[in-house]
Amino acid sequence: MNDNSTAPAATETQDLTDGFHLIIDALKLNGLNTIYGVPGIPITDFGRMAQAEGMRVIAFRHEQNAGNAAAIAGYLTKKPGICLTVSAPGFLNGLTALAHATTNCWPMILISGSSEREIVDLQQGDYEEMDQLAIAKTMCKAAYRVLHAEDIGIAVARAIRAAVSGRPGGVYLDLPAKLFGQVMDAEKGRKSLVKVIDPAPRQLPAPEAVDRAVNLLKGAKKPLIILGKGASYAQADDDIRAFVEKSGIPYLPMSMAKGLLPDDHPLSAGAARSMALQEADVVVMVGARLNWLLSHGKGKQWGAPGSKKFIQIDIEPKEMDSNVEIAAPLVGDIGSVIEALLARIGSDWKVPSAEWTGALRAKVETNVGKMAAKLRNNNTPMDYHGALGALKTIIKERPDAILVNEGANTLDFARSIIDMYKPRKRLDVGTWGVMGIGMGTAIAAAVETGLPVLAIEGDSAFGFSGMEVETICRYNLPVCIVVFNNNGIYRGTDVNTNGSTDVATTVFVKDARYDMMMQAFGGVGVNATTPDELARAVNEAMDSGKPTLINAVIDPNAGTESGRIGNLNPQSVVQKK
Numbered sequence: 001m002n003d004n005s006t007a008p009a010a011t012e013t014q015d016l017t018d019g020f021h022l023i024i025d026a027l028k029l030n031g032l033n034t035i036y037g038v039p040g041i042p043i044t045d046f047g048r049m050a051q052a053e054g055m056r057v058i059a060f061r062h063e064q065n066a067g068n069a070a071a072i073a074g075y076l077t078k079k080p081g082i083c084l085t086v087s088a089p090g091f092l093n094g095l096t097a098l099a100h101a102t103t104n105c106w107p108m109i110l111i112s113g114s115s116e117r118e119i120v121d122l123q124q125g126d127y128e129e130m131d132q133l134a135i136a137k138t139m140c141k142a143a144y145r146v147l148h149a150e151d152i153g154i155a156v157a158r159a160i161r162a163a164v165s166g167r168p169g170g171v172y173l174d175l176p177a178k179l180f181g182q183v184m185d186a187e188k189g190r191k192s193l194v195k196v197i198d199p200a201p202r203q204l205p206a207p208e209a210v211d212r213a214v215n216l217l218k219g220a221k222k223p224l225i226i227l228g229k230g231a232s233y234a235q236a237d238d239d240i241r242a243f244v245e246k247s248g249i250p251y252l253p254m255s256m257a258k259g260l261l262p263d264d265h266p267l268s269a270g271a272a273r274s275m276a277l278q279e280a281d282v283v284v285m286v287g288a289r290l291n292w293l294l295s296h297g298k299g300k301q302w303g304a305p306g307s308k309k310f311i312q313i314d315i316e317p318k319e320m321d322s323n324v325e326i327a328a329p330l331v332g333d334i335g336s337v338i339e340a341l342l343a344r345i346g347s348d349w350k351v352p353s354a355e356w357t358g359a360l361r362a363k364v365e366t367n368v369g370k371m372a373a374k375l376r377n378n379n380t381p382m383d384y385h386g387a388l389g390a391l392k393t394i395i396k397e398r399p400d401a402i403l404v405n406e407g408a409n410t411l412d413f414a415r416s417i418i419d420m421y422k423p424r425k426r427l428d429v430g431t432w433g434v435m436g437i438g439m440g441t442a443i444a445a446a447v448e449t450g451l452p453v454l455a456i457e458g459d460s461a462f463g464f465s466g467m468e469v470e471t472i473c474r475y476n477l478p479v480c481i482v483v484f485n486n487n488g489i490y491r492g493t494d495v496n497t498n499g500s501t502d503v504a505t506t507v508f509v510k511d512a513r514y515d516m517m518m519q520a521f522g523g524v525g526v527n528a529t530t531p532d533e534l535a536r537a538v539n540e541a542m543d544s545g546k547p548t549l550i551n552a553v554i555d556p557n558a559g560t561e562s563g564r565i566g567n568l569n570p571q572s573v574v575q576k577k
């Protein structure tokens, strides 16, 4: 493989351009000005040149974190996040994030350098030889390879359109090393670039589909709206809020849709989740799938069999009937569908009965009251409620801050305890429950929005991407990380039963000081043992904007196996003597 760094610079003569510059120009022409990646053969010079040409190039310590940054950048901006990697191992490191973006329906483009086709196809043993395109195809929406400089413009355009149109997702762009140095006439090169027109066209629902849904909704006694992260991705915030408020239908936010309407909204049924799911008779799904997170739309959680009818709003027709019958499919983009529904809520609209909304409200108030008592505790070592109670207040006072959250107990408790007030402020593990999204997500959130970021991390979860604290310090990003240190995965108290000196598989080094990792790179590190100390340190970090890591000492007994999804663990029936 040829690094191409010794190839003559095409810009030395005015009339020529080359692969390096054409890729940069194609991205910039389409408003893609930030790259997340890790440098190396054959893309080192590409990163340098992109930076020289005014792009923001954020260099990470591991491609998976760069990929997770690109994935969440896609979610936050509705433009594909760009991740740049070297070949084989770098590409593979980026692939998890590409699959994660695709699974979550977020637009992202993974651009990887690769070996020359001739050598790969004959399997002659090139440096980092691998048939990357073939591997990537199974993990994303689309995958393209570019062999000629004159095709770069069209390839980047296709990649962008594939990533953002219809159901968004990940796209792979394979760039063999030789492409970067290919030279062509500058004017021809300029003309070969494509600015994508209307990359994510509106998809209007059919009028008869809207009629069907409205008729079903009018007949409902206990309607419920479920807002998913597709709804927050759509950025139709005002119309969605108007739809909820005008229709008077209670709503349940999925994790990353929290804040689309403020969690303390009178129509939020978030704190009465079980009751809402059990008792609703017509459920309107808005950018949320009936996957494992919603028990596939059936089973005990959903009350009596046959007691529900579903209306589903989704841009992907194949999503309909994926698990249960959808009585009224509304295929289209959420903005257009909600607009059409809003137009049908006129003076003749009857809001749901006070019996239904009042019962949900009463349950919400009971659950919130029960929770409030637990949040006030000042136990040392802290439990999840004490520590998260302090952080809940901070987010209430700073509703613009972005909350990143991963872990098991740390995730599940934070989701229900911390209210969100604005759209797209809660970023978490997504559809797969991926540990390791933390630092990539926090970095992209800070880079894309310029807002302060609070990352609430289980100690295990943090470990998956922890080295990126150096990246956070290097770019001086306003990220405050709170590591919930309970000495392990779920709990720090497991015991190895085989009698050896190895500790149990879920247990870490006791009383580790994660705060010192941040100090190693010039950031602020704090060890917090009480909710008051924790609150003080977070407030200071949010005020100063300095990279900060707070080691929050949590009682190792406080958590439960797998947080709130322990039921998904298979159980052995074999009794060993």
Ligand code: OXT
Binding pocket: 255, 270, 271, 272, 273, 274, 275, 292, 293, 294, 367, 368, 369, 371, 406, 407, 408, 409, 410, 411, 412, 415, 416, 417, 429, 430, 432, 433, 434, 435, 436, 457, 458, 459, 460, 461, 462, 484, 486, 488, 489, 490, 491, 559, 562, 563, 564, 565
């Ligand atoms: O109505 P009911 O009574 O039911 O009550 C509900 C709400 O009404 C109520 N509620 C409220 N009450 C009062 N006030 C308010 N404001 C309020 N809001 C809500 O509370 C309850 C619960 O509400 P919730 O949360 O909305 O509902 P519920 O029932 O939990 O929702 C169901 C789900 C499924 C939608 C929800 O649970 C969910 O979204 N779950 C996501 C879970 C998830 O994705 N988990 C992450 C994966 S776990 C595991 O796999 C881990 N691994 C393995 C691993 C992974 N994942 N990835 C990779 C790459 N490798 C390995 C690992 C290694 S976790 C993990 C590390 C864990 O250790 P850490 O140290 O990081 O973390 P700790 O556990 O802290 O030690």
Ligand code: ADP
Binding pocket: 103, 104, 105, 167, 168, 227, 228, 229, 230, 231, 233, 234, 254, 255, 256, 257, 286, 287, 288, 289, 290, 291, 293, 313, 314, 315, 316, 319, 332, 333, 334, 335, 430, 431
């Ligand atoms: P959650 O995990 O919050 O329940 P999911 O990721 O399961 O959300 O569902 C998101 C859904 O939103 C996907 O089915 C996706 O096709 C859909 N979606 C994403 N963007 C749009 C959009 N602009 N219009 C309509 N549907 C969308």
Ligand code: MG
Binding pocket: 458, 459, 460, 484, 485, 486, 487, 488, 489, 490, 491
């Ligand atoms: Mg832990």
